[in-house]
């Protein structure tokens with residue numbers, strides 16, 4: 517029997533890991549063998565730490581995005597999972613800048629094709645930021661395309677963080693999502709909270725559409741969309757630029773290992789003051805005079821800090837953005853030690 521695969525996608529900080537944690541809690545009550553496959557940009561693994569303790573194997577592909585730079589590793593990783601763990605379900609969380617079409621491309625690798633059954637692409641959208649992201653990146657067309665593809669090719673959409681959006685904004689985002697993907701059901705959520713049985717019974721829209729219309733022509737998602745041409749594949753394998761814009765020309769990441777505790781207020785101010793071209797910052801930190809470790813999350817103007825008790829992760833900060841002034845950011849961060 518082939519393993520059921522669920523692909524969780526959505527832009528940086530939209531609520532994918534939050535959803536994954538809920539799904540794992542839900543799946544703990546069932547007998548299924550579940551494996552999580554995730555990747556993060558940068559060499560440091562922040563989300564993986566949040567997924568320890570559920571009792572399911574978590575396989576990580578770090579430092580690169582599944583969809584391009586380590587697509588081969590994804591295939592190898594999946595082969596390895598199938599062989600050694602024989603899972604019933606595989607949950608894949610992509611980085612926030614992954615194009616789902618490229619990931620689907622990797623999943624349909626000839627060696628995996630009949631061993632994996634992609635049940636659905638589930639996309640989490642940050643209701644409070646979608647409109648802005650959609651317009652802000654007009655100059656970086658590959659990123660806009662990715663953000664739109666995350667919606668366009670979804671079989672189910674979570675319109676998350678509705679607590680942070682006004683009714684008017686919510687309505688506009690919903691309208692935009694329907695324009696991009698008229699068929700996918702939309703669930704409006706807070707903390708990615710939805711009926712998980714419903715989520716797990718997601719069906720590929722392409723399949724449904726095919727059933728309804730019974731003509732291959734009518735299938736909205738063609739497997740060739742987003743594929744590199746043979747020449748581009750060759751160029752990519754040689755490390756040359758391809759005609760397709762690569763996100764990695766623009767999106768970058770770096771990390772900082774904390775050498776000790778920092779000043780709580782200064783650090784919070786530092787997070788709020790991060791420039792707009794830092795799209796995401798996250799990690800674990802310790803404050804002066806406190807024993808506990810703090811998990812911090814920053815997305816645009818949102819900052820979350822909460823005590824974290826799991827498994828003693830490393831104290832580290834990871835930054836993801838475009839054209840970031842790494843030196844300045846690190847200098848500002850170092851001021852927080854005093």
Ligand SMILES: Nc1nc2c(ncn2[C@@H]2O[C@H](COP(=O)(O)OP(=O)(O)OP(=O)(O)O)[C@@H](O)[C@H]2O)c(=O)[nH]1
Nearest residue numbers: 528529530531532533534612677706707708813820
């Ligand atoms: N206010 C609010 N915060 C939320 C909601 N959902 C998630 N968050 C918070 O948003 C932050 C980012 O959530 P994650 O689940 O880590 O997002 P992600 O998509 O996995 O992030 P990346 O892995 O960096 O792409 C966390 O601090 C969450 O607690 C929501 O509905 N409302």
